[in-house]
Amino acid sequence: MKKELGITILLIVLCATTAILNHRFLGAANLENMARLIGMYGIFSIGCGLIIITGGIDLSVGSVFALQGVLLAMALRDWHWYWPVAVLATIVGVMLLGLFHGVMVAKVGMQPFIVTLCGLLFYRGLARFIAGDETKGFGSEGFGMLRRLATGDVGPVPMPFVILIVVAVISYVALHRSVYGRYLFAVGCNEDAARFSGINSRVIIGSAYVVSMALAGVSGVLIAFYTNSISPANHGSFYELYGIAAAVLGGCSLRGGEGSILGIVIGAALLQVLQNLVNLLGIPSALNFSVMGAVIFFGVLVDQVLRQRRGRRAQ
């Protein structure tokens, strides 16, 4: 809990500042839209965080969204698949990509950065080729159930946010309360020692890529129906970096072995609040990425300084 304190304070300060400067921040419509985005981004950020905890990284998420979106649109509109089958098939397909990454990393021993960087390039190209480089969409009719998942609400709360809460609770238990979670941290800290304690480190590391892609598959469906049209050249681009940024802001160390679900979720929320702040405070939207980069930079910098000071005091 102590680790998440800093970022929680940062989140509150940013919210308060924005709310004071522009009262629309606390308006129902704004809050609802923000929560919806936090939900969609949060789900796959948790996946990215799990991989980072094992000491790996996933750069392919954004391109996977494009590929999945294109295929989902084609399955539903062109091939007329029954919608649960189409959704399930794309999620399973995405998980198979995760399995492939996991095998390459854990069994073959390739570096996660390279495996998923190649994925980032390959899946993007594949998505554009399959779609003939044309924008695919779901039109304005039908698929009510799926649309409700992305744009509907449960009472006042947007559906994606509800799904995020469910996913987060399950992930929390899995990561912080289960044997599997302990093993994830163990292989992330020191794979050799984990192996010497009888932990099947390959399976643990590989599984993180599959679980992460399962979560990406779920948010992929939500994102596709939220945007309603998928232009294969830029659908989901940079999303892998949102995921990584959320995890790092939330206290995951890129060296592995550190991080928490609560932190990742707060990190994902913080990124959306920042986006919102840029819109509401009249900052030129061209500066969007700069604001985000600067805030993450200073957040991590402050954390680093505080940690060093604490370390020195401990000596």
Place this chain on the structure above:
Amino acid sequence: MPAPLLELKHITKRFPGVLALDDVSLSVGTGEVVALIGENGAGKSTLMNILGGVHQADTGEIWVDGRRVTIRTVADAIALGIGFIHQELNVIDNLSVAGNVYVGREPTWCGPLRLIDRRRIARGCELYLKRLGLNVSPHTLLGDLSLAQQQMVEIAKALSQNARLLIMDEPTSSLTLSETERLLAAVRDLSEHGVSIIYISHRLGEVGVCADRVVALRDGRNAGELPRGEISHQKMVSLMIGRKLEDLYVHGRGAQQPRYFEVEGLRTRYRPRHKISFDVARGEILGFAGLVGAGRSEMAQAIFGVDPPLEGRVRLDGRELTIHNARDAIKAGIFLAPEDRRRMGLILEMVVRENVTMAGLKQCSRWSLIRFDREVEVARRQVEALRVKTPSIETKAMNLSGGTQQKVVLAKWLSLEPKVIIFDEPTRGIDVGAKAEIYRLMRDLADRGVAIIMISSEMEEVIGVSDRIAAMHEGDIAGFLAREQFSEEAIMNLVVGGEPA
């Protein structure tokens, strides 16, 4: 009588919460080899860090050549001719030997371009290498050298900075026997050429060989000195721990059930052409002697399944086992306390509780969820049973001393049901007091019916602890020795490939 090269007078150093050094004095003559001994935490490192310019004393004086000096930085110490060879070498793997010797003060040419004068540093470097009897080219990449050779390069670096006093902190902790002998020869040679040496080591055998004088520290105070003629193992130990250590080694009831654990025709990836066969009885400690590189650790890791054997049969209590990975071995009750505790034995970033239950977490879980109350109970019980000196079970393993870390590794295995435990260098880097405790634990386990395999490169330890010794030479077991045949000569003869006496 001329003033000694170095005198430390009444040095006191206080760290927050501890008095690390309390009125400690030390003098070193020109060309003298002074061994500094003491348990971990006795203040050896602090004293040397003060001399080397890493820390500064609160009170006390440092005299060099009869003049009082102040040493504020590492550069000050180097300027006074004090070179420090740390236990963890400060070398750069991807630079050449010459580049390492001259790193930070490379002679340059081409004026303002400041290109490195590679020819000059190679020539300068060669001189020192020859003097140390190190037969490598100055252009060799440092990473291609063995640890012992890298250490020599560090010494060459100190000499090239005109060091007159070398501080060597545990220089032999990761050297093989023959490398150690070469290092000791170099130490003698340096001292004959007028270089003084302060030699810190836990290995009292070496100290006896090379030291002109032994200075012991205990709890941050001078505990006494021994001149050349009086250096003996017993005396050094009693100075260090302040009492006589009659029974560092305890003997047990001995073998109970012969051929309890059998290994037959084991071939490892490391030495695919050699086959190893041996057996251990219940209650027996079988010591594996040998030079580093003889294949003992690889054998242990093959039996434990982390690096599965190419071939070979393993039987426990008459039952044949198939071991493909560590999980299989652990399920069968075969455990390994690995050589490199910090890398393989423990997860340093995790707390004692998590480390203790790392292998047996399933016992403390239901439906794959950890039952934290049960986990705490298991960890507490083990910490108490082994008397692990940790502030709490929530202390990170990295903050514990070497001996305590080793006990945490043991606690992990003892929380399960051990049938066979392989100890690989169980007391490396551990001080005498903690060593005795580890030996006692091993003996207790044996007396409770566990078969124990101990790999050790310390002759004394192998002889003192084992009930029977297997001597390994280049991947083969060169011979077995029963207790009445134990002697350094007999073991040495076997491990270097000679015929059994």
